[in-house]
Amino acid sequence: MENKKLRWVYLIVLSIIWGSSFILMKRALIGLTPIQVGALRILITAIFLLPFGFKSFSKIKKRHWYYLTLNGFIGSFFPAFLFAYAIDKIDSSIASILNSLTPLNTLIFGILFFGFGFRKRQLIGVLIGLIGTVLLILKGAELNPNQDYFYASFILIASVGYAFNVNILKKYLHDLDALSITVGNFTLLIIPTFIVLWYTNFFETFEVNESSIKGILYLTVLAIFGTGLAKIMFNRLIQISNPIFSSSVTYIIPIVAISWGILDGEKITLIQITSGFIILFGVYLVNRSK
Template structure:
């Protein structure tokens, strides 16, 4: 299959999977706390990836393990906890729109830290995206006064983590295939996730009932599809395209997430949709300026 078509197919699949991940997090949080959701997501993903690709570990050389550690911690470990706490306190649809800042941060930190070039139009896109973010947060705080929009900062930090993750893969792990990167990442993360899960007391306090069982079902679906399989596809997409192009999957994620949010009874105003459009337009400028 031509790379151009392959990139579009990957973008569409990832947007559907990750767009649905926000509502899955929200449902998992009904019976689990954010730390448990984050740790279980990593642990279940690690087990799944180890089962389907443990042989890939032997393809990883010593020098690559350092960057896999950075990639795993920054690109997976930290964000899953940040998003779990954010979705606990703000609407999942709003979190997904804020996630659209990933391409903007990819550009900023790609230039500042990794030395990738940028154009003036891309800088304009960054400023437009930031303006949309401010409008989105302020309006959200107005129509949902019971929600603590300070937790939006956690999503912004997560998008910065994703930006570093993209650039690390592109610059330092280009010679490693997508599945090997994913398996290496989560082999490293499995032990700390298990330790964190143990200290949450889940093994001694977890009670089996309908609500807790459904939470486990949601987090398992999220881990296998939203993290495991999606991570493999995303790593491959990064390898066959640019970091900024890969991060443009966040164009489509909010559309899917907002639809799920509305179906679940979340409130979203026309001004917030406009603010989301402003963010996405800013991201569009970043990607269009070749």
């Protein structure tokens, strides 16, 4: 399949996987703390990737390791904890909506720090998508006035990290295959993750019970599909497309996440549905051919 069609396949599959990851985090948090969810998600992903990705280390050159380290921390390590803490305090669907700011940040930081160009149509598309996102946020806040929206800022910080992550991959790691990038990222994060678990007394205080076992099962599904396999696909998507197209996956994610939210008892209104269509139009405008 040619890259132009393949990138849309990746976009749709990633939207389904990552759109489902929010409800998995929400369920995992019933039996685990946010710090445990963030750390164990990274650790399980690394354990899953290493057996079949071990040979990829031979492709990683010395010049790659600096950017793999930077990419691993801002694109995987810190967001894993930021999302866990945010979803512990606000609805999973709202968290996914806030994550839609990533394409706007990708465009802004790509221009300011990485020298990437853009077309006027792309900027208009991003802004249209942002309008849909704002409408979703406002309606979500109206429906959930008792939630602590301070933690929404954690999602915004993570979206900035994702924006830098996409631009770094495109500019500095474009000559490294997607599996090597992902395996390199999570291998580097194993020791920092163990340090986090050690200093939070996880090994002394963790209790094995029905709730924690269910939490780990949800987290394992999230780590294998929502982090490991999805990261490989996303890294490949960046290589065969551009940063704006790649990050626009975060515009479609809320539609999937909100659908899961409805099934889990979260409220949805006609305005939110309309906003979802506005977001999709923004994605189309950003990515359509000349």
